[in-house]
Amino acid sequence: MTAEVVLSSLANGIMLGGLYALVALGLTLIFGVMKVINFAHGSLMMLAMYATFWLATTAGLDPYLSLLLTLPAAFAFGYAIQRAVIAPVLRAPEHNQLLMTLGLALFLDNLALVVFTADPRTLLVAYSQTTVPLGPVRLNLPRLLAFGGALLISGLLWLFLKTTDLGRALRASSEERDGAALCGIPVGRVHAMAFGIGTACVAAAGGMAVPFFYVSPEVGNTFVITAFVVVVLGGLGSFPGALVGGLLVGVVESLGGLIFHGSLAQIGIFALFVAVLLVRPAGLLGARHA
Amino acid sequence: MPRTAAWLALLAAAAMVPLVIRSEYVIGTLTLMYFFAFVGQGWNILGGYAGQFSFGHALFFGIGAYTSSLCFLKLGLTPWVGMWLGAAVAVGVGLVTGHLSFRYGLRGAYFALVMLAFAEIFRVAATNWDFVGGSFGILVPLQGHAPRLFQFGDKRYFYYVILAMLLALTWAVARLERSRLGYQMIAIRENEAAADALGINPYRVKLAAMALSAAVTALGGAFYAQYFSYIDPAIGFGPANSIEILLRPIIGGAGTLWGPLLGALLLGLLGEGTRGLVKSYAGLHLMLYGVILMGAVVFLPRGVMGALRSLGVGAAERA
Numbered sequence: 232m233t234a235e236v237v238l239s240s241l242a243n244g245i246m247l248g249g250l251y252a253l254v255a256l257g258l259t260l261i262f263g264v265m266k267v268i269n270f271a272h273g274s275l276m277m278l279a280m281y282a283t284f285w286l287a288t289t290a291g292l293d294p295y296l297s298l299l300l301t302l303p304a305a306f307a308f309g310y311a312i313q314r315a316v317i318a319p320v321l322r323a324p325e326h327n328q329l330l331m332t333l334g335l336a337l338f339l340d341n342l343a344l345v346v347f348t349a350d351p352r353t354l355l356v357a358y359s360q361t362t363v364p365l366g367p368v369r370l371n372l373p374r375l376l377a378f379g380g381a382l383l384i385s386g387l388l389w390l391f392l393k394t395t396d397l398g399r400a401l402r403a404s405s406e407e408r409d410g411a412a413l414c415g416i417p418v419g420r421v422h423a424m425a426f427g428i429g430t431a432c433v434a435a436a437g438g439m440a441v442p443f444f445y446v447s448p449e450v451g452n453t454f455v456i457t458a459f460v461v462v463v464l465g466g467l468g469s470f471p472g473a474l475v476g477g478l479l480v481g482v483v484e485s486l487g488g489l490i491f492h493g494s495l496a497q498i499g500i501f502a503l504f505v506a507v508l509l510v511r512p513a514g515l516l517g518a519r520h521a
Numbered sequence: 522m523p524r525t526a527a528w529l530a531l532l533a534a535a536a537m538v539p540l541v542i543r544s545e546y547v548i549g550t551l552t553l554m555y556f557f558a559f560v561g562q563g564w565n566i567l568g569g570y571a572g573q574f575s576f577g578h579a580l581f582f583g584i585g586a587y588t589s590s591l592c593f594l595k596l597g598l599t600p601w602v603g604m605w606l607g608a609a610v611a612v613g614v615g616l617v618t619g620h621l622s623f624r625y626g627l628r629g630a631y632f633a634l635v636m637l638a639f640a641e642i643f644r645v646a647a648t649n650w651d652f653v654g655g656s657f658g659i660l661v662p663l664q665g666h667a668p669r670l671f672q673f674g675d676k677r678y679f680y681y682v683i684l685a686m687l688l689a690l691t692w693a694v695a696r697l698e699r700s701r702l703g704y705q706m707i708a709i710r711e712n713e714a715a716a717d718a719l720g721i722n723p724y725r726v727k728l729a730a731m732a733l734s735a736a737v738t739a740l741g742g743a744f745y746a747q748y749f750s751y752i753d754p755a756i757g758f759g760p761a762n763s764i765e766i767l768l769r770p771i772i773g774g775a776g777t778l779w780g781p782l783l784g785a786l787l788l789g790l791l792g793e794g795t796r797g798l799v800k801s802y803a804g805l806h807l808m809l810y811g812v813i814l815m816g817a818v819v820f821l822p823r824g825v826m827g828a829l830r831s832l833g834v835g836a837a838e839r840a
Contacts, residue, residue: 268630319819325629326574330771331818333576337764338811344804448804452760456641459634495649501642508627508635 239368240485246374248481249381250436254454255461255473256385257432263468264405264425266325267317270332272433272458273451274339279305279434280450281347283441284354294356294441295376301438302431309430313423321422343448351447359442377439384435385474388428392470401425405468457484460504535684539677548680554789555683556744561769561781562690563737568767569776570703571730572710574629577636578738578766580618580643581611583757585739586746587647590659593670600671604743608736614639615735616728623727628713637760644758658753661746671747679748686744687782690737695778697733706730710776738766761807768810772817774826783825788813 254276261269282301286292292300312335320331362369392398403411404421412418437451444450461480465472480500487496539548564578588607592598598606618639622632648656666674673679697703705726708716713723746752756762773784791813792806821828 268634316815323818323822326633327818327822329574329576329630329633330814333764334811334814334818336811337807337814341804341808341811345808456637460638463631463634495645497645498642501638501645504638505621505635505642508625508631508638510625 235367237486237489238366240489241482242365242368242370243374244482244485245478246370246378246481247485248478249378250440250477251454251457251461251481252474252477253381253384253436254433254458255465255477256388256470257429257436258455258458259462259465259468259470259473260388260432261426261429262462263470264401265317265321265422267321267328267332268459268467269426269429270329270455271312271335271339272429273453273455274336274343275305275309275430275451276433276437276454277343277446277448277451278308278339279437280441280444280446281343282434283438284352284446287354287356287441294354294438295380298380298435298438301434305434306427306431308427310423310427312430313426317426318419318422340448340451347448349448351445351450353445354441356442371443373439373442377436377443380439381436384432388432389470397421397424457500460500460507463504464507532688536681539680545676548676550789550793552676552680552683552748554785555680555687556741556748557765557769557789558782558785559683559687559690559744560738560741560766561773561785562687562694563734563741564766565734565770565775565777565781566694566697566706566737567727567730567734569770569774569780570698570710571706571727572776573727573730574633575636575734575763575767576633576760577638577640577763578734579758579760579762580636580640581615581735581738582742582745582762582766583640583643583647583752583754584611584614584735585742586752586757587653587659587742588739589671589743590661590746590752591653593661594659599669600743600747601669604671604740607743608739611735611739612732615731619728619731623724623731637763640758640760640763644754647754647758654753656754658751658756659746661750661752663750672750679744683744683748686740691778691782698778702726702729707776764810768814770824772813772821772824774824774829777824777826780824780826787825 254272258269258272261267261272279301282304283294283297286297286300287294316331316335317328320328323331356373358372361372363372363375364370392402400411400416400421401424403414403416404418404425408418411421436454440454457480461476462473463476464479465474465476480503483503484496484500487499490496491499538551542548560578560582563581564575568574568578585604585607588610589600589603592603592606593600618636622635627635647653653659661672664670664672666672668678705716705721706729708719708721709723709726717723742752742757769784769788770781771784772787773782774780788810791809817824823830
């Protein structure tokens with residue numbers, strides 16, 4: 232095993248980790264604001280991947296360009312889903328909220344199975360195999376674009392949460408729902424927006440992954456189980472935790488793939504997950520929601 | 522005792538079915554219905570009575586199915602014994618996962634997620650371990666009609682086996698419900714801090730519930746492997762299986778004796794009613810389950826049994 236192999240694997244892990252971080256950001260935002268763990272997160276990602284795939288194959292739209300269409304659509308979809316499905320159970324016992332999103336995931340995954348069949352599809356773009364040299368390693372261009380896009384979107388989201396009124400309303404509702412409502416914040420609408428933004432995040436991650444990742448009805452689950460690991464690692468509801476956790480998990484998975492072949496590398500991720508849950512259920516950076 | 526008489530009549534009817542109806546299809550449907558009621562009741566002990574929602578009960582199911590099949594395949598040990606070994610292994614794994622989870626006070630979503638992760642670890646391990654058949658899984662070698670090896674030339678035997686298993690389990694859970702441990706489990710579900718303050722040790726009670734739940738689910742898994750003579754990592758340990766296991770008790774009413782049976786009956790009937798449709802589109806039945814699950818959460822938050830009970834209470838109040 233040469234240093235170059237390790238370095239390029241490390242670079243791949245970091246790039247993949249950026250994508251994980253974006254998936255996890257959506258999950259953690261929804262949890263932070265509503266205290267609901269969204270089991271349907273992967274299903275929303277899968278839908279966005281199909282949308283990107285079909286826009287590319289039927290309309291010839293570049294996967295990165297089609298984000299301009301899929302992101303607003305994902306936001307609207309998430310907003311509507313929150314209103315129709317999540318809002319009715321917001322004050323229900325926690326297990327009923329879990330079951331609600333689980334039911335939603337079952338429905339969406341199998342809807343895709345019925346409509347699109349189980350065949351995995353791959354989209355080849357002109358630059359699928361293009362690489363960019365960086366020091367001793369060559370980076371795959373689509374992965375690099377996805378990584379850059381993930382960082383950009385995370386940064387914008389951070390700015391949005393910190394500097395805009397809506398962002399402040401969102402953070403206020405997440406810290407103290409009733410208090411925020413008393414201050415005149417329309418908490419119901421803010422919740423729906425948070426769900427919409429979370430959906431847009433995961434849709435962006437999905438769309439940007441399409442040039443180098445297969446699309447199938449269950450593809451979201453592979454990402455989202457990893458995203459659960461990431462958010463628990465970083466602390467549920469913690470924004471920087473999702474970023475750090477995403478990068479960490481990406482690197483662990485990628486380097487683990489050097490040592491263990493095939494899907495065995497996933498065991499490392501799950502073991503990490505269990506270990507973190509047990510030792511620091513509040514996450515590495517989070518401390519509030521234990 | 523008209524109630525007892527009614528139950529005896531129902532039981533007699535269940536026992537008579539294979540003698541009257543020859544259709545393999547009807548027998549097979551009922552067998553699966555009993556089977557799902559059985560594993561659902563296993564989940565119900567931990568998830569319903571003790572209130573610890575597990576999203577990874579496929580863990581115990583898979584252990585039961587794999588242990589009994591492997592013992593038969595590698596050692597020639599009859600699955601009648603192997604299923605109990607499987608239950609023992611499941612109890613061991615359940616105690617370890619339970620110790621880790623409850624020792625550190627994981628509850629709610631965290632507990633559900635950690636169980637999902639444990640099941641996934643076993644799924645990935647089974648997929649990558651050639652000794653247990655890798656991703657292909659295990660085909661149980663068929664020996665013809667061999668009752669001593671849990672193999673029957675006629676599917677009706679399986680019907681009686683699972684009926685007997687379900688009967689024994691229902692009786693045992695009815696006893697559990699009225700036992701000290703049962704009351705302690707319910708107390709912890711309703712208010713763990715209060716139960717703790719009253720001198721109940723939540724850690725030990727939850728571990729006991731976990732052990733019982735794991736054993737029952739593993740026995741169900743062993744039955745499944747013998748019935749279909751086949752098990753693979755996804756069927757055994759996959760997340761979809763975990764969902765199948767918890768769906769019926771939740772629809773029927775978690776934490777009630779008849780919930781899992783009622784849920785199995787309802788979903789079984791629904792499955793049969795939509796069979797024509799479902800056959801032409803893979804995935805349609807799970808799509809329906811998704812809708813049912815969402816509907817149940819909104820309209821029947823305590824399951825069908827809960828709704829029936831509140832109807833009963835309402836009627837009693839009016840009278």
